[in-house]
Amino acid sequence: MYAIVDIKGFQFRAEENAILRVPLLNTAEPGQSLEFDRVLMLREDAQIRVGQPVVEGATVLAEVIEHGKGKKKVIYHQKRRKGYRVKKGYREQYTDIKVTGIRF
Numbered sequence: 001m002y003a004i005v006d007i008k009g010f011q012f013r014a015e016e017n018a019i020l021r022v023p024l025l026n027t028a029e030p031g032q033s034l035e036f037d038r039v040l041m042l043r044e045d046a047q048i049r050v051g052q053p054v055v056e057g058a059t060v061l062a063e064v065i066e067h068g069k070g071k072k073k074v075i076y077h078q079k080r081r082k083g084y085r086v087k088k089g090y091r092e093q094y095t096d097i098k099v100t101g102i103r104f
Helices: none
Strands: 002-007 010-015 019-023 033-036 039-044 047-050 059-079 084-103
Touching (some): 002 019, 002 033, 010 019, 010 084
Antiparallel strands (some): 039 047, 059 084
């Protein structure tokens, strides 16, 4: 059984005991339990439920494992023959969560 869940505008495939790397959830502390109710699709054996836009009564339960930063991404801009060069970088922040259950 799995569910497609919307977390902060991104869609993730959530299965029980799966670890997902989602965009930073500022309000959650490591060890805290979360409940996501924006379940877009639910599959159980051969039965598929698709929401319009969400499946009524379905929730995904998860626990926060840790917060962190990803690998550095480098952005480089250059205009030829003009001496214009800009190099910037950033590290995207994330939250790792473990799916503990799917209720419907």
